Amino acid sequence: MDILTKIINDKRIEVNFRKQLIPVSQLERSVLFERKTLSLAQKIKDSSTGIIAEHKRRSPSKAVINQSFNVFDVAEGYETAGACGMSVLTDAKYFGGSLDDLLTARASCNLPLLRKEFIIDAYQIIEAKAYGADVILLIAALLTREEIKQLSKLAKSLNLEVLLEVHNEEELNKSIMPSLDMLGVNNRNLKTFAVSLETSKQLSELIPNDFVKVSESGISSVEAIKTLQPFGYKGFLIGENFMKTTHAGESARVFIEQLQQ
């Protein structure tokens, strides 16, 4: 069984459990549910660097990356560094994240926050809003076109932006629709974990220009970004490269400074 199938099997059980624990009506009463959300797409459009910096403790491909940072410091550091937004992994079993991480990030910075999660149910989008997210991720490999439509429309009705992630042409073709804000190309093959920036380069011309283009995963140098920018990418999602250091915020600051030169 590949890792994505394993993650999704576990996620179905987790989501059913959570639904019973905290009903939608309770999520909708959260103070953050009424909050005015921030636009990550606009921040990326206005930026010359477009960095979405991720909080990532561990991953299926790299095991432990960093267990010692606290989310408060990382969020504050990323904001000071000049990131456009922050991605917060909320999956516990495979990434060591949680919704509390999202809440802590929300309390610690004014950056647009992406809930980085394996979303398969409308309930998780309502959770995202209740815990302070501005953006949700939809992964085309997990969803039918009809599901992408339903879930993205729900997100938009809650004033959340949608980053749709693809890995290949087939996923891209089935996903294009007006209820998406950003199209992300994941450079990591989720079956083999091999990373290749060629994936972003090859798919770029197939992405209509009305979407903000984001390149995700395996970006570890300023040079990598400079090779992706001519392909129309404005946003760059970076996790491990910052989280594996002794100070995620400081490493993002140095990276963004070099990118501006």
Ligand SMILES: O=C(O)c1ccccc1NCC(=O)[C@H](O)[C@H](O)COP(=O)(O)O
């Ligand atoms: O990172 C993984 O190993 C992984 C495995 C299976 C599904 C998703 C996975 N990662 C989620 C992400 O998309 C990345 O955390 C994100 O793009 C940042 O990637 P990186 O800069 O390479 O840490």
